[in-house]
Amino acid sequence: MTGSHYEPMPCATAGCAQNALTGAAHCWKHLEDKRAYAERVTPEGFADAWLAGVELSGRNLEGADLRRARLSGATLASANLRGANLRFAFLDGADLRGADLSGAKLEFAVLGDADVSGARFTEAKLQRSNLVGATGRGADFSGADLYYARPGKADLQGACFRNANIQRTIFRRANLQGADLRGAAGEANFENANLEGALR
Ligand SMILES: [Zn+2]
Numbered sequence: 001m002t003g004s005h006y007e008p009m010p011c012a013t014a015g016c017a018q019n020a021l022t023g024a025a026h027c028w029k030h031l032e033d034k035r036a037y038a039e040r041v042t043p044e045g046f047a048d049a050w051l052a053g054v055e056l057s058g059r060n061l062e063g064a065d066l067r068r069a070r071l072s073g074a075t076l077a078s079a080n081l082r083g084a085n086l087r088f089a090f091l092d093g094a095d096l097r098g099a100d101l102s103g104a105k106l107e108f109a110v111l112g113d114a115d116v117s118g119a120r121f122t123e124a125k126l127q128r129s130n131l132v133g134a135t136g137r138g139a140d141f142s143g144a145d146l147y148y149a150r151p152g153k154a155d156l157q158g159a160c161f162r163n164a165n166i167q168r169t170i171f172r173r174a175n176l177q178g179a180d181l182r183g184a185a186g187e188a189n190f191e192n193a194n195l196e197g198a199l200r
Contacts, residue, residue, distance in 0.1 A: 042064070
């Protein structure tokens with residue numbers, strides 16, 4: 001398959017500054033048969049793939065191998081990503097509202113400015129992930145490992161962190177209003193965070 005995250009090809013449409021999707025000649029915007037392309041993204045894996053902007057909402061990608069994949073701006077709302085391997089993946093600006101990422105491996109993943117509202121991260125591995133500026137209202141991180149994760153400036157109103165590992169998690173300037181942190185273990189950084197009504 002041509003065009004990995006590391007060797008992306010430019011989109012074949014003249015004047016387009018985007019990279020082509022892995023295995024395609026065009027970027028998502030200029031791809032003619034978007035549906036056929038999306039069908040090809042299977043749990044068997046698209047590790048290292050350039051998948052920026054793809055529309056995969058509601059898809060079953062349970063256990064998918066998406067290590068290091070470039071999913072920036074992708075739509076994965078309500079997708080099933082249970083147990084998926086997303087280590088080092090780029091999910092910045094992605095729409096993950098209501099997605100199920102329980103048990104997913106997200107170490108070092110970039111989720112900056114992503115929308116993970118209502119998403120499930122129960123028992124997920126989020127060590128050293130970047131969640132700066134993410135929106136995660138009502139997201140469920142119960143039992144997740146957030147060691148050294150960076151949800152700075154994130155909007156995590158009403159999110160659940162019950163029994164999560166928050167050792168060295170950097171919640172600087174995050175909005176944790178009404179969040180549930182009961183049973184969360186570890187010394188997190190709550191500098192200038194809003195903890196109004198949060199349960200500790
Ligand atoms: Zn293009």
